Every structure is written in structure tokens, then in C-alpha cells.
Amino acid sequence: MISIIQSWKRTDKEGLEMAIEYLGLSEINGPLVVLEGVKNASYDEIVEFRVDDGTRKLGRIIEIYEDKAVIQVFEGTDNMSLLNTHTRLSGHPMEIDLSPEILGRTFDGIGRPIDGLGPVASEMRLNINGLPLNPVTREYPRNFIQTGISAIDGLTTLIRGQKLPIFSGNGLPHDQLAAQIVQQASLGGDNDENFAIVFAAMGVKYDVAEFFRRTFEESGVSDHVVMYLNLANDPVVERLITPKVALTAAEYLAFEKGMHILVILTDITSFCEAMREVSSSKGEIPSRKGYPGYLYSELATLYERAGIVRGGTGSVTQIPILTMPNDDITHPIPDLTGYITEGQIVLERQLHGQAIYPPINVLPSLSRLMKDGIGEGFTREDHQDVANQLFSCYAKVGDARALASVIGEDELSPIDKIYLKFGEAFEHQFVSQRPDENRSITETLDLGWKLLGMIPREELDRIDTKILDKYYKPADEDQ
Secondary structure, three states, X not given: OOEEEEEEEEOOOOOEEEEEEEEXXXXXXXXXXXXXXXXXXXXXXXXXEEOOOOOEEEEEEEEEEOOEEEEEEOOOOOOOOOOOOEEEEEEEEOEEEEOHHHOOOEEEOOOOEOOOOOOOOOOXXXXXXXXXXXXXXXXXXXXXXXXXXXXXXXXXXXXXXOEOOEEEOOOOOHHHHHHHHHHHOEOOOOOOOOEEEEEEEEEEOHHHHHHHHHHHHHHOOHHHEEEEEEEOOOOOOHHHHHHHHHHHHHHHHHHHOXXXXXXXXXXXXXXXXXXXXXXXXXXXXXXXXXXXXXXXXXXXXXXXXXXXXXXXXXXXXXXXXXXXXXXXXXXXXXHHHHHHOOEEEEEOHHHHHOOOOOOEEEEEEEEOOHHHOOOOXXXXXXXXXXXXHHHHHHHHHHHHHHHHHHHOHHHOOHHHHHHHHHHHHHHHHHHOOOOOOOOOHHHHHHHHHHHHOOOOHHHOOOOOHHHHHHHOOOHHXXX
């Protein structure tokens, strides 16, 4: 039996308004509770629970029908009872306190400080669901973000305002790559615009969270990084909130403070699995691989929060990281992500097995916005031509290796043998680099030309003649 208790709360104008408090619950099912007889409730509204021992918990309304509300409890439903739980509706969706002070701070998955430095002195409170960007006010992404990693900067260039996911697999070094990007990312050259990083981890183990925290502190970059950490032992439903909280902080810094923000979200697969678990608890009919039918729209609401607003000075760029179950790129999560985002960076297990770091397979990797943020005035005039030629030559390496496996390397034609040598050099010199090696875009392009010097000039059919005359040097001339 649910009873209604009238309670009073003080408003900002020092007046009194009535809030309705409910005693008792109708149902408890995993992280979900059901409350009947609800009045004036709204979707996404934040709810406060008070249990017998005085503990307070937060929840979010995720479903309403007639007078019944289904509520997600962030901290889990432990110690909650059907009879003695007090429930109060807040009347507003979840909001977080924001100010420039969040830079250098660490928060939990729902935006509460966990670094021992006390609460944030709030300048503004924003709804974590964000405000959709009017397509008319969006600025087309230009200018690149330098990561210091040749395979990304040279061949799948990250553009400001872009969403470029990393497709990885269990056991591959995506965490190390994410940490390296955080340490090295910049606007390139001597650009003096404000740049910061928002880092959100969902469902990570404690040692992984510590690795990120320690790495950022030791490298001295933590003062321009905002961290949101949802650990593996934290409640599952928090994982659904974490990326939204992180993106809200990013939008505040970008659109209110005029900063260029790079958002790294790891691991999107944990977010999707949390969604599947909650969906199952609600009794919804599953779709592909047991995931709910609205998986696409939920992912889109995250990814589409990247961009640039016309007339503003800031931008939000996203690198979501997701682990593909069984390395299956056709799995619903990478499959749907690929439809929404502007390309992908693919990590390959075979390259990892050859001790190549980062193990980026450049052939299935792609940056759809790359062409608009490179070249003269952005990176260097030869960038697009070099990238096209490296892709073309490396594709021929695959053909030469396939042929060698059939007829033997000794029977290959001279040009195929050249491509085999080029492939080895490309993987071990261009793609592979130390975890602490930060290459400038000039160093990356020069290295590309050095490798192309191994290939006879007549084979370089993707480069303009004027560019060839200016930059091409056969390998024997370099020695």
C-alpha cells in the first residue's frame, strides 16, 4: 500500500511550495522500482529515495504509464523495502554543477567529486540530456586535431567537431592508446586556442581507472583533463548516465567558455550492455543479439552531441572507444556506430601479435571528414596525396603477401618483392611507434615520403606530378 505524505520545501525565492512524498513501493526488480499512484511525474525526472537507515539514493524515471512510474535507482536497490521507502519527485531532470574549476578534477559516473577536493563551486547547472544542436546552426568541421600518432594523423586525420570511434577487441591496447591520445592531443603547431579533454570511463576495473589517473598525473596533463569514472563494481545503471554527464561538461566548456574539447568515451560496449540489462529488467522485447530496439537512437543521442556551433569559438570532438565482441565488426554495436559516426579507426589482433603498437589496420580505417581539414593552410600541401598513395601501396602489399603464400616469395616478380619490403617497413616504422612518442604532422608526412622512396616513381600514380617533383626521393638517394 502506497501512501502520500505532503511535505514542504523552500524554493529559491524563499517561498514555500508543496512537494509530494510517497511512502512505499509497488515492486522492486533488480535496479528498477515501480511506484503507483504518481501525480504530475515526467520522463527523465530525478527522484530521491530515503530508506530505513537514513540512506539517501537517487533515481531516474524511465517509463510512465497511467499513474505508474518505473524508476532506475543509481546506487542499486539494496536495503530498499516495499513498505518503508520514502520517495520524493524533484520536478526536474538530472543536472550537474559546472564551472571552469572542473578542469583537473575527477568525478564518479554521475558527476560527484571523488578526488577529495570537495564540491564544485557551481557557476551553472545544466541538464545532462543536453539540448539538440539546430542543424542550421552547425558549422562544417574544419581544422585537424593532432594526436601525435602517425597512423591517425597521417591516414585517418581527426577533425575538430568530428566523431571518430576506435574499434578494438578484448585484450588489445585501446586503454594505452586512449591514454596516449589524452597526453599528446593538441590543436597542432603553435596554436594558442584553449584546448582540454573530457575523459569518461564506463565499467572499467579499478586497476584500469588507476592506470589512467596515474598516467595523466605523471605526464603533467591532468590540469586540462576532466575525468568521469564509472567502475566495474559501481551500479550498472550509472553507466547509462556517465557519457551524458561527460558530454554535458564538454558542451559547457566548448559553448559557454569557448574551448576546443576532445571527448574520449571508453568503453561504449559497457554502456550498451548496461542498456541491455536494464531493458531485460523492464521486460522489453529484445532486438539484435538481445539489445533493445532503440540501441541506434540511444547511440545517436550520444554521438550527435559532437560539433561546432556557428558564431561560437568552441568545438566538441568525440573519440568513442568500443570493444567488438569476438572481434566481430558486424556486431550491432560497431555496426550501428559506423552508421552514425564519420569513419572509424580499427585495431587488429594480428598486428598486435607482431608486437606492433598501436596495432591500427589502416585499410578498414577511415576518416570521412579528413579531406576538408588537411592540405595547404591546415597541415601541408602534400598530405592528401601522401595518404592516398600510402593506402594504395599498402593495399598492394596484401595482394603480394597472398600471392607469396601460394607460389613462395622467391617466385614473386621484382615489383611484388619491393611491395613486400615496403609493407614490413610501413608496419614497423610508420604504424608502429613508442607509447611515449609524439610525432608532429611534419615528421609523419616526411616519414611517409621516406617509405614511398622505396617504391619506383612510375608506380606512384596517386600523387600530382608537381608534388612528386618537390618531395619524392628514391631510397638509394637518401642513403
